[in-house]
Amino acid sequence: MGDKGVCPVCKKDGVHTCSACKAVAYCSKEHQKDHWKNHKLQCRPFDVKSSKNLGRYIVSNRDLSRDAIIMSESPLVFGPKMAGAGPQCLGCYQPVDPGDPKLLLCPRCKWPVCSNVCFGVIHKEHHLPECLVLCNNTEVAEAGNMMYEAIFPLRCLLLQKKNPRKWQQLLSLESHVDERKKDKDINHDVEKIASYICDNFLERLDKGSLPDMSREIIHFICGVIEVNSLEITTGRGEVHALYPSASLMEHNCMPNTKHCFQLDDFKINVFAATPIKKGENLSTMYTHILWGTQARRDHLKATKYFTCQCQRCSDPTELGTHLSSLKCIGVDPSDV
Ligand SMILES: [Zn+2]
Ligand SMILES: [Zn+2]
Ligand SMILES: [Zn+2]
Ligand SMILES: [Zn+2]
Ligand SMILES: [Zn+2]
Structure with a gap:
């Protein structure tokens, strides 16, 4: 018997393991294809959760390596x-x-x-x-x-x-x-x-x-x-x-996902931008990554109704990048 158990379609030994989740194995490629309609919800590497503060949001349900595909979905x-x-x-x-x-x-x-x-x-x-x-x-x-x-x-x-x-x-x-x-x-x-x-x-x-x-x-x-x-x-x-799921990703000024769009049907493909641990919230950027903290926060407050409290927004140096810092050019000698 395959180590992932029996094929969920015919109960024979499972030998073809699902390469995405590695949690299920099939007797044949055909049965894997037949079962995809049922399996695709369990196979995806994230769960949708909800809380009073965040509303609905998305959490990874397994460790993901950088560049791993997280979702590929058509727009509503x-x-x-x-x-x-x-x-x-x-x-x-x-x-x-x-x-x-x-x-x-x-x-x-x-x-x-x-x-x-x-x-x-x-x-x-x-x-x-x-x-x-x-x-x-x-x-x-x-x-x-x-x-x-x-x-x-x-x-x-x-x-x-x-x-x-x-x-x-x-x-x-x-x-x-x-x-x-x-x-x-x-x-x-x-x-x-x-x-x-x-x-x-x-x-x-x-x-x-x-x-x-x-x-x-x-x-x-x-x-x-x-x-x-x-x-x-x-x-x-x-x-x-x-999008049904991609629109649920929360905002972070240091997002852990990146995405691209297919231009013929506007399908979105979301990838891990960094290694992501099981249980981490998946985030994207709702504003412009090269704006300073004040501009990002004002934009988010005006359009998305929240004040960002992320690690970057909480650090006056913006994680050592000094993106919004003023550069002191010293004392004007004529003032001395
Ligand atoms: Zn089978
Ligand atoms: Zn799977
Ligand atoms: Zn932020
Ligand atoms: Zn046209
Ligand atoms: Zn027309």
């Missing part, structure tokens, strides 16, 4: 950034010029696109779900209106119908909606987006075509996007995306 939803999004192709997020006489339009919804063969415009997972809703929109693309800021929240709302499982996962993400509602400026901005979505898109949908079309759910979604979305720079434009 992705779209143009919310604040200040300008005219862009809804397939690839490349900026477009609405005044360009050669501007191409999506044949169905008449929103600008970069080309008629843009991958994201044709692909059924990318632009198509909202394309059917945008057909009802009569506004013309121009800089400064709300059209593009409303797209990401609209895509989130459409998940209710398009993919109820992903919708449930989105509902489980943190939104800080109560704190956000108390902030006059934020509340005003979200109200503008909510009004735009309701008047231009939802009003024209058949009643009941989405289970929840309330202003409350739009406030919640805008909070989820602001708190959890990760920014992807594609070389053509900028996309923001929400």
